[in-house]
Amino acid sequence: MRHIKFFIAGAVALCTSVSLSAQTLTEEQKIGELVSRMTLSEKIGQMNQLTGTGLSGDMTSAVRSGKVGSILNELDAGTVNALQKIAVEESRLGIPLVFARDVIHGFKTIFPIPLGQAASWDAGIVETGAEIAAREATSVGIRWTFAPMIDISRDPRWGRIAESLGEDTYLTSVLGAAMVRGFQGSEGNDLTAPDRMAACAKHFAGYGASESGKDYNTTWIPRSQLRETYLPPFKAAAEAGAATFMCSFNDINGIPSSGNSWLNVDLLRGEWGYDGMLVSDWGSIEQMIPHGYAADLKDAAEKSANAGVDMDMMGFAYDRHLETLVAEGKVDIAKIDEAVKNVLRLKFRLGLFENPYTVPQGRDAFYRADALAAARKAAAESAVLLKNNGVLPLKTTGKIAVVGPLADSGRDQVGTWCFDAEPEHAVTPLQAILAEYPELEVINTPSLTHSRERNTKRIKAAVKAARNADVILCFVGEEAILSGEARSRADISLPGAQRELIAELKATGRPLVLVVMAGRPLTIESEVKMSDATLFSFHAGTMAGPGLADVLFGKVSPSGKLPVTFPKMVGQVPVYYNHKNTGRPANDITLIDDIPVDAVQTSIGFTSYHLDAGDRPLFPFGYGLSYTTFEYGAPQLSSEAMTADGGITATCTVRNTGGVDASEVVQLYIRDRVASLVRPVRELKGFKKISLKAGESTVVSFDITSADLSFWRADGTFGVEPGEFEVWISTDSDAGVPARFSLSGVK
Ligand code: GLC
Numbered sequence: 012m013r014h015i016k017f018f019i020a021g022a023v024a025l026c027t028s029v030s031l032s033a034q035t036l037t038e039e040q041k042i043g044e045l046v047s048r049m050t051l052s053e054k055i056g057q058m059n060q061l062t063g064t065g066l067s068g069d070m071t072s073a074v075r076s077g078k079v080g081s082i083l084n085e086l087d088a089g090t091v092n093a094l095q096k097i098a099v100e101e102s103r104l105g106i107p108l109v110f111a112r113d114v115i116h117g118f119k120t121i122f123p124i125p126l127g128q129a130a131s132w133d134a135g136i137v138e139t140g141a142e143i144a145a146r147e148a149t150s151v152g153i154r155w156t157f158a159p160m161i162d163i164s165r166d167p168r169w170g171r172i173a174e175s176l177g178e179d180t181y182l183t184s185v186l187g188a189a190m191v192r193g194f195q196g197s198e199g200n201d202l203t204a205p206d207r208m209a210a211c212a213k214h215f216a217g218y219g220a221s222e223s224g225k226d227y228n229t230t231w232i233p234r235s236q237l238r239e240t241y242l243p244p245f246k247a248a249a250e251a252g253a254a255t256f257m258c259s260f261n262d263i264n265g266i267p268s269s270g271n272s273w274l275n276v277d278l279l280r281g282e283w284g285y286d287g288m289l290v291s292d293w294g295s296i297e298q299m300i301p302h303g304y305a306a307d308l309k310d311a312a313e314k315s316a317n318a319g320v321d322m323d324m325m326g327f328a329y330d331r332h333l334e335t336l337v338a339e340g341k342v343d344i345a346k347i348d349e350a351v352k353n354v355l356r357l358k359f360r361l362g363l364f365e366n367p368y369t370v371p372q373g374r375d376a377f378y379r380a381d382a383l384a385a386a387r388k389a390a391a392e393s394a395v396l397l398k399n400n401g402v403l404p405l406k407t408t409g410k411i412a413v414v415g416p417l418a419d420s421g422r423d424q425v426g427t428w429c430f431d432a433e434p435e436h437a438v439t440p441l442q443a444i445l446a447e448y449p450e451l452e453v454i455n456t457p458s459l460t461h462s463r464e465r466n467t468k469r470i471k472a473a474v475k476a477a478r479n480a481d482v483i484l485c486f487v488g489e490e491a492i493l494s495g496e497a498r499s500r501a502d503i504s505l506p507g508a509q510r511e512l513i514a515e516l517k518a519t520g521r522p523l524v525l526v527v528m529a530g531r532p533l534t535i536e537s538e539v540k541m542s543d544a545t546l547f548s549f550h551a552g553t554m555a556g557p558g559l560a561d562v563l564f565g566k567v568s569p570s571g572k573l574p575v576t577f578p579k580m581v582g583q584v585p586v587y588y589n590h591k592n593t594g595r596p597a598n599d600i601t602l603i604d605d606i607p608v609d610a611v612q613t614s615i616g617f618t619s620y621h622l623d624a625g626d627r628p629l630f631p632f633g634y635g636l637s638y639t640t641f642e643y644g645a646p647q648l649s650s651e652a653m654t655a656d657g658g659i660t661a662t663c664t665v666r667n668t669g670g671v672d673a674s675e676v677v678q679l680y681i682r683d684r685v686a687s688l689v690r691p692v693r694e695l696k697g698f699k700k701i702s703l704k705a706g707e708s709t710v711v712s713f714d715i716t717s718a719d720l721s722f723w724r725a726d727g728t729f730g731v732e733p734g735e736f737e738v739w740i741s742t743d744s745d746a747g748v749p750a751r752f753s754l755s756g757v758k
Contacts, residue, residue, distance in 0.1 A: 082110055155208055294325050412477035424552065632695075733753075
């Protein structure tokens with residue numbers, strides 16, 4: 012008996028010391044210890060992501076045998092918990108699953124598409140939207156979203172520009188990081204909170220450079236441009252703590268991202284020291300076969316595993332071939348262990364080992380008052396006023412005709428990439444106007460049933476009715492299905508018979524206000540000309556109606572600024588603000604159709620433009636009007652000479668010279684006049700959203716350091732070069748006069 016007591020005492024002491032040491036084990040030690048106990052099959056299981064099939068036999072047995080690490084698109088909290096119970100309580104090691112979904116711009120309360128959120132130039136709005144999306148999505152068990160999408164998009168033909176934060180690297184970097192903080196919590200450790208979810212910086216990398224804007228298309232991106240334009244938003248997301256990255260579908264200079272060791276290992280892990288988890292895109296490992304980069308699925312698995320892709324989303328490559336590849340020595344077990352550690356680290360960071368289950372909250376988690384208010388604010392702040400002949404803001408009395416295919420389409424106003432939206436919960440512009448402006452007599456006669464409709468039979472009746480109105484409010488644009496993944500368009504004009512509708516409404520002679528709701532810039536030069544005012548809204552979500560009504564009736568003065576250039580015609584694409592100057596820069600050539608042929612050679616010379624479009628876009632990056640006017644003083648510099656280890660401060664007095672209190676996004680641009688690589692004519696390096704009462708002025712200041720002036724050189728180094736620089740503080744990328752300074756003391 013004495014021996015047994017001794018043994019028990021010893022066992023208790025041992026367990027206590029082990030459990031105590033288990034509590035003091037670091038996360039990495041816990042991960043390492045767990046990996047050491049896993050079989051190869053269990054390791055490969057963690058690298059496998061499947062789309063949800065409820066509690067199907069295949070899924071439950073795969074989970075039970077540890078062959079699944081993550082499930083996407085499972086949206087029923089009960090099913091999520093049931094699958095999690097199998098993983099945690101019935102599989103050999105009890106490793107929890109992580110459940111994922113594309114929660115791109117809202118789960119149930121839908122915010123403006125990311126391109127619209129970018130038009131607000133407001134990191135706070137973006138972060139709040141992501142925080143609310145996380146609160147709603149985690150209520151059904153989603154703990155990992157595939158957002159932010161931070162692909163720089165300079166081609167409006169590309170359907171996924173809708174999902175991006177626009178054409179500019181700096182703006183995308185700032186807003187992408189804000190989205191990461193919103194999903195994950197401002198401090199990394201928030202990620203264990205049950206209402207937070209892991210972000211995913213995607214698509215890594217260069218996807219927005221798809222040739223001709225055709226989705227999934229090849230890209231050719233010189234490494235200095237990859238580093239200068241496409242990679243910084245991903246670095247910013249990593250620095251903001253993004254827990255995961257996702258591969259892109261495209262090849263970069265012939266190597267698909269899912270098999271790109273330089274990108275995923277040398278740069279992401281080696282240079283950046285990133286320790287998050289890299290997931291493939293849907294089937295992107297398997298798609299290296301049609302790419303012509305892998306001979307078969309086994310070859311694809313080998314190439315991706317060796318290129319540092321930790322998890323295979325629905326490609327079945329790892330599940331079917333990794334075990335053999337390890338046995339054949341083609342994939343080293345160390346690579347597998349590295350990948351599994353990255354997967355387990357995500358799960359530890361989410362707190363899933365301690366709290367694997369979801370506490371279902373039912374539908375009262377959705378559409379809460381604060382969520383709807385935030386979505387309404389985002390919709391208003393993302394609206395961009397392109398033209399106003401004084402007809403806006405509208406009066407709240409009298410007769411108003413509300414016309415057009417997007418006046419009352421809850422499905423279309425929420426835009427693309429919102430699988431879980433409920434259009435019946437969207438408040439449309441027509442509904443908002445009827446509900447909030449009862450003194451108005453609203454004429455609403457059907458004209459076109461949807462944006463692509465070509466049948467003009469109902470236009471006449473709609474126009475006839477509109478003739479009696481004091482003002483015509485016409486909602487046009489794109490259906491939601493015309494942008495998003497695999498939704499590229501070669502013609503980016505208004506679809507269907509919308510231009511005919513606008514022309515007929517114009518012919519009535521009544522004041523005509525256009526509201527354009529779309530997922531991309533559109534070539535709307537003639538429509539804008541026909542209008543007395545044009546307001547552009549990138550599919551603004553559940554509360555698009557109230558938000559736009561707030562702007563149209565003057566409760567909110569529009570402050571949105573374009574996050575992407577609007578071309579006059581698609582033939583100008585790619586057209587973006589931070590272009591190079593060329594050896595023959597054109598100077599604001601405005602072509603008129605009737606230039607006599609012999610004058611063409613003499614009057615506009617041999618410079619870089621299109622004969623039928625000139626050298627300017629329809630609207631430049633950063634453009635957006637207000638109900639007031641703002642006067643910018645010339646930028647003042649703290650010094651005209653800056654040393655590389657120092658800095659200067661640029662200031663500008665901005666005055667609200669109109670009669671309306673309003674906000675304005677003040678933008679800072681720089682230009683490096685001469686360098687070892689030709690530099691863009693302007694680069695956004697800062698912005699501040701200010702609010703000024705009518706008549707009020709303020710001094711806006713920006714600090715400039717060498718970091719703002721540095722760029723990636725041909726030799727692969729990042730640095731600053733001495734010489735002359737220009738600085739603008741302006742209302743958009745085409746306005747303002749520069750101040751100059753020189754930089755010296757570069758080592
Ligand atoms: C899609 C998209 C990606 C998305 C994934 C899961 O094909 O490219 O952005 O997150 O599959 O739905």
